[in-house]
Amino acid sequence: MAQIIEQNTETHVKETSAPSLSTAPGRDVSAPELSGESPLPSLAVQDQTPAHLASLADRARGYVEAASSANTRKAYAADWKHFSAWCRRSNLAPLPPHPQTVGLYITACASGTVDRSTKANSVSTIERRLSSLSWSYAQRGLSLDRKDRHIATVMAGIRNSHARPPVQKEAVMAEDIIAMLETLDRGTLRGLRDRAMLLIGYAGGLRRSEIVGLDLGRDQTEDSSGWIEVLDKGLLVTVRGKTGWREVEVGRGSSDPTCPVVAVETWIRFAKLAKGPLFRRVTGKGKDVGPDRLNDKEVARLVKSTALAAGVRGDLSESERALRFSGHSLRAGLASSAEVDERYVQKQLGHASAEMTRRYQRRRDRFRINLTKAAGL
Structure with missing residues (x-):
């Protein structure tokens, strides 16, 4: 995994997009902009969508947002921003997805070394961050293989080392x-x-x-x-x-x-x-x-x-x-x-x-x- 730092410094992020609704060059209504700085993939403006498909494009954007709750999207955005900031400080590239990079990231989360002011994350928080990364990559037409040994084995070790019984909220009778x-x-x-x-x-x-x-x-x-x-x-x-x-x-x-x-x-x-x-x-x-x-x-x-x-x-x-x-x-x-x-x-x-x-x-x-x-x- 130590080789990933050298690999990532040579990585150049390539833009990808799903097929557009238009036959002319343009962006798909649900295709996000590929930017490591953006906390979440944004719905790009469809300037070149044919006029007769404009209403469908607007409806499609609405369905994209309806696919998850506002709270879920907010959590995904925060987790992507957290990951991107760690990558920037570590001189690593968040895009495209590298299992080694993600393995190092969840290790930093578990050990409390993401930044100086951050304490170690709980196992449930780390699992949520992994889910957020998977979703964010999927919105960009990319795939994060969570079964890759650099992620799965590290995550298994984190669970064995740090897992605790869940803290439940008090019931009101x-x-x-x-x-x-x-x-x-x-x-x-x-x-x-x-x-x-x-x-x-x-x-x-x-x-x-x-x-x-x-x-x-x-x-x-x-x-x-x-x-x-x-x-x-x-x-x-x-x-x-x-x-x-x-x-x-x-x-x-x-x-x-x-x-x-x-x-x-x-x-x-x-x-x-x-x-x-x-x-x-x-x-x-x-x-x-x-x-x-x-x-x-x-x-x-x-x-x-x-x-x-x-x-x-x-x-x-x-x-x-x-x-x-x-x-x-x-x-x-x-x-x-x-x-x-x-x-x-x-x-x-x-x-x-x-x-x-x-x-x-x-x-x-x-x-x-x-x-x-x-x-x-």
């Missing part, structure tokens, strides 16, 4: 949610919105992106990831998650103050919403509701701030508690609290396997099935 609701002002639009987000997120076992991606009805906005239907017995939430589309039933609660359906209905009524995003920004010193959809990070901030204000896990220091809670705490809370057959929780969360659902059950009775006694001891 039913009593925690009730305490968190009490920290919100029911007399304000922001308080009503936040109550609805907490309750539907908890009862539906929704991801933070699924919560803010909801519309009041079907096919109302282009950036929607689902919609709600208010029925007599509850809410039917149709949502597109990581595993595809699924329907989530959110039944009415035992009392109005903690009922997710009542909370959503109250928010819709006082916010005077008719169509479009369900959860929006509150503007004008809390007196107006804007048209813009909330960012999913707002859900994480809401869970964290209300959990801290309610004194959830008061046995921990404030700094520890701040790290324990996130939007994921809602899903973990439902999985841990719902005393029903496991398969119903699995369906609600949209998990492909029961094992994944069990990982979310933070406070379950791990010894409910005692194989020691069952074996006769």
